[in-house]
């Protein structure tokens with residue numbers, strides 16, 4: 001029997017699909033692994049517990065990273081990326097910049113969620129993050145252990161994905177957000193987790209009829225190897241006014257004469273760390 005379903009958990013080659021009130025442990029045709037949590041799929045039901053994923057429906061969005069040759073899908077059909085960051089353990093600003101860039105490239109609304117505001121080190125982190133508000137990014141502050149009120153309005157009517165480094169509190173936040181019954185539902189598929197090495201692993205929770213939350217595994221790096229150097233300025237809000245102003249249309253903003261971006265950086269119109277980030281990416285991608 002063929003029916004439509006929603007991937008609520010992705011775990012390497014196996015997926016949990018919710019369909020017509022049941023959940024199915026699914027394999028895929030031809031060992032395909034390019035499905036993600038949040039995907040709408042057609043499944044072929046085999047018995048009460050098992051099914052095979054036949055095809056994926058067109059996606060509204062896809063959050064993924066590209067490390068060297070490997071594409072790693074994080075979540076599909078999300079409308080909002082909640083980048084979780086905290087003062088402890090030491091946060092990586094590089095990862096933040098990369099996630100923001102990916103959000104721009106995939107046209108998914110990003111919000112910076114500063115967690116663990118109960119920790120005294122949070123003040124310094126908020127100061128460090130102030131420039132991002134200047135770039136137009138929203139910043140909300142929560143403590144998964146004490147008060148998460150600020151995050152609620154962001155979740156309503158959206159499919160949100162929590163991303164961030166390991167230890168920033170994504171799972172604690174998920175548990176604080178979820179009504180108790182929901183959190184237990186997530187545990188049912190825990191058997192899948194038993195000691196297996198994971199490459200992709202994310203879980204989708206229903207908050208209410210039209211709001212969903214996806215908790216994703218901790219990130220260490222965020223490869224952006226699929227992006228092209230000439231399109232980078234489109235993904236920096238502060239560089240968009242400069243698009244087309246460099247002398248060379250394929251300017252990598254490194255050594256080229258007549259580079260409008262370099263000039264803006266010299267004039268102090270672009271934050272030094274953002275300019276560094278752009279140049280580093282340009283060199284890394286090296287595909288201008």
Ligand SMILES: Nc1nc2c(ncn2[C@@H]2O[C@H](COP(=O)(O)OP(=O)(O)OP(=O)(O)O)[C@@H](O)[C@H]2O)c(=O)[nH]1
Nearest residue numbers: 116143144145165166167168169170171172217218
């Ligand atoms: N003080 C404080 N500690 C927190 C808060 N939120 C989470 N923690 C702690 O931070 C640690 C990491 O939390 P997790 O929720 O496991 O972090 P995670 O981001 O899900 O980590 P991964 O699953 O590895 O990606 C745990 O010891 C939590 O108890 C908070 O608001 N305040």
Ligand SMILES: [Zn+2]
Nearest residue numbers: 246251253259
């Ligand atoms: Zn340039």
